[in-house]
Amino acid sequence: MTQDKREDYWRANLRSIAGVLTIWAAASFGAGILFADRLDALRLFGFPLGFWFATQGAMLVFVALVFVYVGWMNALDRRFGVYEE
């Protein structure tokens, strides 16, 4: 792998990390804490929405995020030929 390719791989990884952490913060610090009171005005399946994010939603988002990142990185590893057989 050339030096340029190496840096492309790393930059693509850094971009996906930034994306994951943005959603991570929005679901927990955003929806679960800062905007929870406002979201509580909406009700979903009997839950005030802010309360739901704080007690369940943020965690479900976390689980989905990690698996999306795993899939993302496996594809990236293959594309750049650093996938472990």
Added chain:
Amino acid sequence: MGPIGWTWVLVAASFGLYAGIALYTRARSLADYYVADRAVHPVVSGMATGADWMSAASFMSMAGILAFTGRDGAAYLMGWTGGYVLLAVLLAPYLRKYGKYTVPQFVGDRYYSRSARAVATVCALVVSFTYVAAQVRGVGIVLARFLELPIGGGVALAIAIVFFYAVLGGMKGITYVQVAQYLVLIVAFLVPAVLVSQLLTGNPVPALGLGGRLTEGGAALLGVAPGRHLLDALDAIGSDLGLGRFTAGSRPRLDVLATTAALMIGTAGLPHIIIRFFTVPKIRDARASAGWALLFIAVLYTAAPAVAAFGRGLLVATVEGVPHAEAPSWFRAWERTGLVAWTDRNGDGVMQLSGDPSRNEVRVDGDVIVLAHPEMARLPAWVVGLVAAGALAAGLSTAAGLLLVIAAGFSHDLVRGVVAPRLSDRAELGWARGAAAAAALGAGYFALRPPGSVAEVVAIAFGLAASSFFPVLVLGIFWRRATREGAIAGMVAGLLVTSAYVVWFRHLHPELNGPEHWWLGISPEGIGALGTLVNAAVLTAVSLATPAPPREVQELVASLRYPREPAPARAAASSRAR
């Protein structure tokens, strides 16, 4: 058969299972002992990590905290799960690529310094030891209540069990025992939750039942009108008694933010969790394993708020306005342990709950809710025994993982890493087992004479893990320019800020420990977030002011970024391997 009989049967059966697995999978080599020979499937590793992570605090205390604080308590739910996202994207794959045995060893190699390794070892030992004492204490409480042993006897039994399989089995034995413990603890948590959810809301899935409407039977149990949403009924009860609404938060937002962040970062900085990712065969397995661990943890954590809500409703319904002479059997049983107490302030012989401390007559320790809610809902005796077995699995699995970190920290990082580098593998294994044994005994001592409550001690461990390890590890991976001097200064500064704040408010001036005296309104639980920032800032500033790291270290850092290494950097990385 009553609850005590069932508890003996289920606890004995589960312990027999753990002992059998431990014997079958015991460690035979140093790599077995520290990293299970790096042959653990990521799903298995995820499940073991789940059991390793979910301690007596997750099993017993978390739902209790939620029951009393409502939405504010969600800081623990989000904090203790959000850390796994940080682990998956910032730490696990890179530390697995590094490919050694311990966290302090990474710090020592990355920061080309034995002093850095020694500082990191001390941090790891302090964090793990405070944590293990809390687990042994939790296990002792369960044994004392459900097997009616004296608390000292309970603690001694807990130590004997952990000693048996952690000290002898090492990481390999622990990993497979933890898989069994995960299954026991998750079944033990979910069975009563499902039964109570069905009873109250007609929906067997606790996480959905929490948003459901009360059935006729459920409404009668809680003493409210049927057909209402469970959450609305709880909010109304809370407002009537002045306890606050269950679905609303009351703590200052900045403090909830800081506490959540500190718990997330602390989770990602705990050495006993980080080393789990050293046990999988490949770098991509380390990422996947974080995902599986989080999924297995979320199974319990999404049910916990439902258990908290059920427990809160049932507690009020079975106690409020009931004459003490007619107190329910769960109340009397827990009164004997001192974790539940009644003071008849107005002398009418009736138990009254209130948000106003001068009128409230009933004190219920948060740890009781999960253990007692099957009895509150009058579930069959075998369910009560099952919950006890689950709580023991949670405490023991975490204690074993922690003992391993202590063993590795002592033998691998202190004895072989700093004092006697020429030690043979065999002798190192001996030191590791000796250290684990000594730590188990020491933990037993502190469990019997705890310096402050268990929750306090655990909160300190999290703050220390967050403010000592996390910035040093992340910057060490992502920033080639981070230097030895920066890392040592950062760790020391982060540790000092966090521990000074905690000691000041919890030990020196407990009378000032309130929001009006806290700096920016941040509680001692949340100060780890600030300690992390201080550590990162000091590390950055000092690194820029000191000479760049040697070339081979920069090459090591670059090599961590690629799962499979193309030529030149690989040679540099493996020449550093021992």
